[in-house]
Structures are given as C-alpha cells and as structure tokens.
Amino acid sequence: MADIIAVKNLFKSFGDVVRTEVLRDITASFERGALTAIIGPSGSGKTTLLNILSLLESPTSGTLTIDGRDFSTGDVNAASGFRNAHIGFIFQFHYLLPEFTALENILIPHWIARGRPPAALVEKAESLMKAIGIHHIRNKHLNQISGGEQQRTAIARALVNEPRLVFADEPTGNLDRETGFAVLEVMTRMVRELGTTLIMVTHDREIALRADRILELVDGRVCKAFLVREKGEAGARALLEDRGCAMD
Amino acid sequence: MIVRPYEAHIALRFLLKGRGQTVLLLAGIAVGVAVQFFLSSLIGGLQASLIESTVGSSPHVFVLPPDSVPTSVLAGEGAAVDSRRAPLLEGREILSWQAYVDFLKKAPGVTAVSPSASGQGFIERGGSATSVAVKGILPEEGAVVYRLDRNLREGRIELSGDAAVIGQTVAEKLRLAPGDRFFLRNNKGTGDFFIVTGIADLGSDQANALVFLALDRARSFLGLNGVSAVEVKVRDVFQAEALAASFRREFSRVKFESWQERNAELLTALRSQSGSSGVIQFFVLFAISLGIASVLGIAAVQKSRQLGILKAMGVDNRGAANIFLIQGLTLGLAGSLIGIGLGYGLGLAFLRFFGTGAFGLLLNAANLITPAVLAVLGSALASLIPARRAARLSPIEVIRNG
Numbered sequence: 008m009a010d011i012i013a014v015k016n017l018f019k020s021f022g023d024v025v026r027t028e029v030l031r032d033i034t035a036s037f038e039r040g041a042l043t044a045i046i047g048p049s050g051s052g053k054t055t056l057l058n059i060l061s062l063l064e065s066p067t068s069g070t071l072t073i074d075g076r077d078f079s080t081g082d083v084n085a086a087s088g089f090r091n092a093h094i095g096f097i098f099q100f101h102y103l104l105p106e107f108t109a110l111e112n113i114l115i116p117h118w119i120a121r122g123r124p125p126a127a128l129v130e131k132a133e134s135l136m137k138a139i140g141i142h143h144i145r146n147k148h149l150n151q152i153s154g155g156e157q158q159r160t161a162i163a164r165a166l167v168n169e170p171r172l173v174f175a176d177e178p179t180g181n182l183d184r185e186t187g188f189a190v191l192e193v194m195t196r197m198v199r200e201l202g203t204t205l206i207m208v209t210h211d212r213e214i215a216l217r218a219d220r221i222l223e224l225v226d227g228r229v230c231k232a233f234l235v236r237e238k239g240e241a242g243a244r245a246l247l248e249d250r251g252c253a254m255d
Numbered sequence: 256m257i258v259r260p261y262e263a264h265i266a267l268r269f270l271l272k273g274r275g276q277t278v279l280l281l282a283g284i285a286v287g288v289a290v291q292f293f294l295s296s297l298i299g300g301l302q303a304s305l306i307e308s309t310v311g312s313s314p315h316v317f318v319l320p321p322d323s324v325p326t327s328v329l330a331g332e333g334a335a336v337d338s339r340r341a342p343l344l345e346g347r348e349i350l351s352w353q354a355y356v357d358f359l360k361k362a363p364g365v366t367a368v369s370p371s372a373s374g375q376g377f378i379e380r381g382g383s384a385t386s387v388a389v390k391g392i393l394p395e396e397g398a399v400v401y402r403l404d405r406n407l408r409e410g411r412i413e414l415s416g417d418a419a420v421i422g423q424t425v426a427e428k429l430r431l432a433p434g435d436r437f438f439l440r441n442n443k444g445t446g447d448f449f450i451v452t453g454i455a456d457l458g459s460d461q462a463n464a465l466v467f468l469a470l471d472r473a474r475s476f477l478g479l480n481g482v483s484a485v486e487v488k489v490r491d492v493f494q495a496e497a498l499a500a501s502f503r504r505e506f507s508r509v510k511f512e513s514w515q516e517r518n519a520e521l522l523t524a525l526r527s528q529s530g531s532s533g534v535i536q537f538f539v540l541f542a543i544s545l546g547i548a549s550v551l552g553i554a555a556v557q558k559s560r561q562l563g564i565l566k567a568m569g570v571d572n573r574g575a576a577n578i579f580l581i582q583g584l585t586l587g588l589a590g591s592l593i594g595i596g597l598g599y600g601l602g603l604a605f606l607r608f609f610g611t612g613a614f615g616l617l618l619n620a621a622n623l624i625t626p627a628v629l630a631v632l633g634s635a636l637a638s639l640i641p642a643r644r645a646a647r648l649s650p651i652e653v654i655r656n657g
Contacts, residue, residue: 054655063567063651084571091569098654102564106265106272115261119569122260176654 010036011172011204012060017069019055019227029055031227033069039171042195042205044218046247051224053208054176060206061094061174062086074171091120095165095173095203097194099180103149103160110136110145113164120168128167135163139193155186162194166201173198175207179214191217212247216240225252258581262574265565266581273554280550281590284630287543288594291536291626293601298532299622302525306492308458309521310514312402314369314486315495316502317517318359319510320349349509350481358505359487364498367488369396372470374477377440380429384440387425387466391473392486400488401467403455409433410453414469419449422463423456439466441476536626540633547586548637551579555641562645563653576642583638584631591627598626 019030029052037043037060045053058064059071065081072078074093078086095116096102103112113132117124124132136142141159144152152160158178165173178194179187191214198205207218215221216235221243223231230252235243270277349355352370359368372391377384394414398404403412403420410433412420419439421431431437431451440446449468457463468476489495492514499513515522555562562575570578 058651058654063654087566087569087571090567094569096564096567098564102560102567102654104265104561104564106268106561115265115565116568118261118264119565119574123264 009039011039011074012037012206013070013072014060014066015070017056017059017071018067019052019059019064020067029227030059030066033224033227033229035222035229035232037204037206038220039204040202041219042198042207042217043220043222044215045206045208045222045224046210046212046215047224047230049210052227053224056224057174057176057206057208061096061172062090091116092168093171095168095170097158097161097165097173097175097178099177103157103164105149108146108148109141109152109156109160112160113167116164116168132163132167135167135197136160139163139197154182155190158182158186158190159193162190162197166197166203169201169203171204173203173205175205177209178207179209179211187214212244215247216243221247223247223252228252258577259574261570262577263581266578266585269554269558269578270582270585276550276554277586280547280586281593283543283546284586284590284634285593285597287539288591288626288630289598289601290539291629292595292598292622293605294532294536295622295626296598296602297605298528299619302528305521305525309518310492310495312406312457313462313514314400315489315492315514316487316499317512318349318352318355318485318487318502319512320347320483321508321510348479348481348483349485352482352485355485355506355509359485359502362498362502364489364491364494365487366490367396367399368485369393369400370470370482370485371397372473372477372479373483374473374479375442376466376476377446378425378429378466379438379440379446380431385425385428386464387421387439388464389439389441389468389473389477390465391468391470391477391482393470397467397470397486400486401455401457403453403467406455406457408454408456410451413452414467416469416472417447417449418452418469420453420455420467421451422465423454424460424463425466426451426454439476441478443478447476536629540626540629543630544633544637546637547583547634548640551583551638551641552644554582555579555644558645559648560653562648563650566648566650567654572646575645575648579638579642579645580635583634583642586638587631587634590634591630594630595623595627 013036015034017030017033018028020026020028033056045056047053055064059066062073062078065086066079070077070079073089076089078089103109104115107115110129110132113136114124114129117128133142133145136145139159139162141156141163144156144160149157162178165175175194179190182190195205195217207214209215218235220234221231222229231246233243233246238246356368356370359365369392374389376387376389378387392398392400392414394412397414398412407420408423409426410420414420425431429437431454433451433453435451436448437451438446439449449466455467457465470482474480474482489498496513496515499511502511562570562578566575
C-alpha cells in the first residue's frame with residue numbers, strides 16, 4: 008500500500024530565548040489504511056509529532072506531505088480546511104462540547120464542513136453509535152454519561168465524516184484498563200472496517216502491540232520503527248523491551 | 256459578514272446553554288433600550304408640547320414694518336442712513352400688504368397668510384377699564400393662523416361687523432360670555448361697542464389677552480392705513496427661520512421675523528435638554544456595551560476549551576470570531592425588542608399614573624429605532640473583543656494544556 012503521510016528531515020523547536028529542540032531530524036512515512044502506534048517515554052516528542060502530522064502545529068523545518076499535498080509552510084486556513092475534510096481526532100481528554108448532546112457532538116464535524124446534517128447522516132451516526140454500543144446515550148449531555156461512553160462518543164465523532172486519517176493521542180489514557188481495552192477494541196474495529204489510516208500515540212506497550220506498525224521516539228529522534236506482524240508478537244515485545252535503538 | 260450554518264448553530268447553543276448569563280445580558284440590554292426609548296419619548300413629548308404651546312396657536316413668521324424694531328442710523332460702510340431707504344409712510348405699518356400676502360400665499364411650505372392690525376385697547380366694564388390687545392384678522396386665514404377652530408371654547412367663530420372673538424383670560428376677568436356687548440376704547444380716547452361671538456383658549460396668558468376683530472373693523476378702530484403685520488403659518492415649524500431668511504432675500508423694505516428669533520431662550524433650553532439627554536443615553540449605551548464586552552469576554556475564556564476543539568475539527572479563525580459576533584448581535588437584537596416593549600409599557604404606565612395631561616410621549620419611529628439600532632451596534636462592537644480572542648486562539652494551546 009502507498010504512503011499517505013511522509014515527513015522528511017523534520018525539526019521542531021520551542022521557545023525564542025531558550026530553544027528546546029523537541030523533534031530532531033525525523034524522517035518517516037505512514038502507510039495508507041494501516042494502524043501505526045507512536046510510542047516513547049514522556050518528553051520524547053511523540054505528541055508533538057502527532058500534532059504536526061495532524062496539522063495542528065507546523066514544523067520548524069523539514070517537509071510534510073499528506074496525500075500528495077505539501078503542508079510544510081503552515082498555512083492556518085488551508086490546514087483547518089483539510090483537518091475538517093479529511094482528519095478525525097480522538098484525544099486523551101475527549102473534548103466533547105458540553106453544550107451539545109452525544110449525537111449532536113458526533114454531527115458537529117458535518118455542521119462545520121457542510122452545514123445541517125441530512126437525515127441520512129443522522130441515521131449513519133446513530134448506526135455508528137449502535138455499533139460501538141453508545142446508542143442509548145445519544146440524547147444525553149456530557150455530565151450524564153461515563154468516561155468510557157464519552158471516549159466512544161469522541162471516536163464516533165472522529166469517524167462520522169469517514170476521514171482518511173484519524174489521529175488519537177492516548178485515547179484510553181484516562182480510562183481504567185478494562186474500559187480502555189474495550190474502547191480500543193471498538194476504535195481499531197471501526198478503523199479497519201472503514202479502511203481509515205489511524206495514527207495513535209500511546210505509552211502503553213500492550214496497546215501498541217495491537218497496531219500494524221510501531222514507531223518509537225527517544226529524545227526527539229526515531230529510535231525504532233517496525234511492522235509488528237514481521238517480528239511476531241514475541242519478537243515485537245522483545246524489541247520494545249530492548250533499550251537500544253534499531254531500525255527495520 | 257457571511258454566516259455559515261455551524262456558526263449560528265454553535266453560537267445559539269452557547270447562548271441557550273449559558274442561560275443565566277444570557278438572561279442577565281438580555282435584561283441589561285432591554286433595560287438600557289427601554290430607558291433610552293422612554294427618555295427620548297418623554298423628552299420628545301415634552302419638547303413637542305412646549306413648541307406646540309409656544310407656536311401651535313400663533314404665527315410662525317411675522318412680516319413687520321422696518322421701523323418696529325430699532326435699526327442702525329448707519330447704512331453700512333459708515334454712511335449715514337439714506338432717507339429714501341426708509342419711506343416715511345411705512346414707518347409703523349405696511350401699506351402695500353396685499354402684495355406680500357399674494358407672494359407669501361404662493362411660497363412653498365406656507366399653509367396660511369393673514370394680515371393683521373394690532374394695537375392697544377381698553378374694555379370698560381363695571382366702572383373699570385382693562386387693557387387688552389386688539390388684533391384684526393381676516394376671518395378665514397386668521398382662524399387658521401390662530402387655530403381658532405380647535406381653540407374655541409364657547410360660542411362660534413364669527414368675525415364680521417361688530418363681532419369679536421375674545422381670549423379666555425379676557426372672558427374670565429370681565430365675565431364676558433357669548434352674546435355679551437362690551438365697550439372697547441382705543442388709545443385716542445374714542446371707542447365702540449362690540450359683541451362677543453366666541454371665546455378661545457390660545458394656550459398662554461399673553462395670547463389669551465387678545466380680542467380678535469375683523470381686519471377692516473380693527474384698522475378703522477386703530478386708525479391704521481395699512482396693517483401692522485402680515486402673519487404666516489408654515490407647515491414645518493422648524494423651517495420657519497429658513498423660510499424667513501429666504502423671504503428676506505426677496506424683500507428689503509419690510510422685516511421678517513421667525514418664531515425662533517422671538518423664542519431664542521426656549522430654543523436654547525430645548526437644545527441643552529436634547530444635549531443632556533443625548534449624553535445620558537450615550538453613557539447608558541456605553542455601560543451596556545461594557546457589560547456585554549465583559550460578560551462575552553469571560554464567556555470566551557470559559558469556552559476556550561470548546562473553541563480549541565472546534566478549531567481542531569476545522570473551524571477557521573473567521574468561524575471562531577463569528578460565533579461570538581453572532582452571540583453579540585443576537586443578544587443586541589433580542590434585547591432591543593424586549594427593551595422596546597418594556598419602554599413602551601413604561602411610557603404607558605407613566606402616562607397612566609403620573610400623566611398630567613400637559614404633555615404626552617412622542618412615540619415615533621426615530622425614538623423607537625435609534626436606541627435599538629445603537630444597542631445592536633453596541634453589542635456587535637462589544638462582541639468584537641471576545642471574537643478577536645477566539646480568532647487568535649490556537650487549538651494546540653488548548654490541547655496541550657488541557
């Protein structure tokens with residue numbers, strides 16, 4: 008399969024007086040339709056990389072190509088248009104709008120892109136909710152539903168427009184382990200059914216092992232990058248345990 | 256501003272969900288608009304009634320003989336006055352009045368023209384003499400100038416032969432009723448009997464001391480060859496001075512005086528009243544705008560998280576700003592509508608409980624629309640501050656900081 012995202016010699020630093028280099032010379036590509044897990048210790052730059060890949064932040068230098076389009080310059084409005092049309096987000100904190108019900112939250116990306124959602128889309132959203140087991144909370148507001156339900160609502164919202172790309176930053180980070188795995192299960196199933204590309208940041212190796220490909224960052228550099236099925240589960244687990252860096 | 260559906264959708268939901276804030280803001284705008292509307296209606300009503308009582312039943316422009324006011328003895332450029340420029344015969348009366356009447360009747364904006372003969376008279380009754388102002392008018396035109404049809408309290412308007420329509424003060428002082436005969440003496444000592452046909456209330460004591468006679472009868476009674484003045488009524492009272500100025504350019508042998516010149520103090524008072532009410536209204540609006548700006552500003556901070564996620568989902572800077580502008584405009588519009596209703600009710604209640612009958616409220620379109628438009632503009636301007644904030648907000652800040 009072809010790559011949907013390619014980054015080359017990507018650098019990102021913060022601060023004017025004291026410059027902190029967060030990403031150093033990252034070159035990587037992400038396969039269309041695959042599930043990639045970005046892992047690494049805290050401060051390794053994984054969230055920053057995700058934010059750059061999802062056009063929320065622009066790189067300091069280097070090139071970023073998504074679906075053949077060059078996004079290295081950081082044009083805010085082009086980025087927001089592309090995000091709305093082609094990208095879905097799932098964050099650690101669900102970031103649902105408390106003013107809207109669960110179903111309305113799921114329909115917001117469509118409101119932004121094309122205005123009032125047609126009946127067919129509302130139906131689609133409802134069937135998506137059924138598929139991930141949150142149909143019963145469709146008319147409830149945030150404060151009336153559980154954390155797992157909120158995160159599943161956020162997943163439905165990310166997927167309703169059938170985006171080409173879904174970015175997830177610690178999507179199960181603030182859920183208990185059992186709920187977390189259930190949510191993850193729902194998310195990976197939906198992504199595979201829809202053929203969407205999913206790029207997910209996690210610090211949890213168990214979760215990472217469910218991905219097709221793992222990219223490990225250490226100190227802002229790519230430390231390891233490998234396909235899980237090529238290494239086998241035991242091999243992949245051993246690679247993750249290894250503190251040294253190895254490229255495939 | 257082109258509004259995209261989601262902007263209105265989100266803005267209205269923010270307003271509905273922040274019910275407490277929305278109600279407070281609406282109440283603030285409504286009270287502000289109501290106060291402005293009430294104040295301008297009240298002051299408008301007061302001014303209209305003051306002007307009505309001042310000039311409603313009297314002439315608006317007077318054509319006077321040049322000598323009836325002091326003139327300079329210098330004819331400009333330091334030369335002494337030229338005797339030929341001030342004809343002796345027209346010193347205290349206008350002889351060729353018919354020409355002025357014909358001209359003025361055709362002038363645009365003029366509704367009635369009546370020559371008048373005025374002078375001093377004394378009514379002798381019960382052994383005492385009371386001073387009155389005698390005014391001879393043409394029955395039809397004069398009745399229009401002095402609104403005799405509307406101001407008549409008793410009897411009828413008839414001015415022919417010895418008939419006289421008298422002011423209310425004269426009637427009360429001398430206990431005259433329609434049908435009564437009275438003896439009127441002129442300042443040369445001679446006099447004649449007249450019959451009261453009607454009693455009119457002209458609004459002020461000065462005007463109610465008038466005794467109206469037929470023009471020709473008054474001229475012979477006062478010994479005038481011409482008339483004392485030509486009195487003009489115009490359609491728009493505030494145009495009187497402009498019309499007088501245009502007449503001045505046409506004629507140099509007579510003097511044109513508008514009611515504004517005669518009532519300069521009243522006009523100054525009205526102007527300062529309008530000015531002070533304008534200042535009050537400005538500050539009311541200013542206070543409301545500050546309130547909206549601060550409440551929406553706080554709302555923008557409170558909603559940073561929501562705005563951040565909306566921006567991450569593709570809302571652009573304009574969309575984020577519009578969400579707040581729409582909130583401001585909606586609040587302004589809804590608040591104004593409520594305010595107008597409230598102001599109207601306040602006005603009606605005021606008239607019902609405190610109304611003296613001396614003046615009403617001027618409930619016109621300008622008084623209604625001006626505060627509403629200003630409130631909407633004020634709200635829109637006030638919401639620019641949170642709108643700018645929302646536009647500048649970077650989604651990554653929110654996502655990074657939670």
